[in-house]
Amino acid sequence: MSTGESTVGSAGFVRVASLGELEEDTPKRVEVEGVPVSLVRTGGEVFAINDICSHANVSLSEGEVEDCHIECWLHGSSFDLRTGKPDGPPATRPVPVYPVKIEGDGPDAAVLVSTTQES
Numbered sequence: 851m852s853t854g855e856s857t858v859g860s861a862g863f864v865r866v867a868s869l870g871e872l873e874e875d876t877p878k879r880v881e882v883e884g885v886p887v888s889l890v891r892t893g894g895e896v897f898a899i900n901d902i903c904s905h906a907n908v909s910l911s912e913g914e915v916e917d918c919h920i921e922c923w924l925h926g927s928s929f930d931l932r933t934g935k936p937d938g939p940p941a942t943r944p945v946p947v948y949p950v951k952i953e954g955d956g957p958d959a960a961v962l963v964s965t966t967q968e969s
């Protein structure tokens with residue numbers, strides 16, 4: 851773990867939120883170095899997935915989260931938050947997912963994302 855207050859850490863990790871800002875199963879859209887990212891806290895973990903559906907230019911953070919998937923509200927493809935892969939059509943291509951680090955404890959813990967590497 852590093853010192854926590856820097857905005858850009860090792861391997862391009864950027865602080866995007868504090869843990870307390872993320873409501874369970876409620877996606878939060880953030881920008882990480884110009885990349886739109888949907889942050890999802892679910893099941894005790896935080897995931898970062900590119901916010902744009904691979905089927906059309908639609909924001910995934912406006913969709914529903916269920917069972918570690920985020921559903922595109924427009925046509926219903928559901929993307930696995932761990933891999934970015936769609937479970938079914940119409941989307942056929944995965945959406946990039948990114949590594950997340952949590953630094954600190956409690957609601958003030960820093961949530962960091964790196965979009966320079968896909969996880």
Ligand code: FES
Pocket residue numbers: 903904905906907908922923924925926927940941
């Ligand atoms: S725009 Fe997302 S499934 Fe069609």
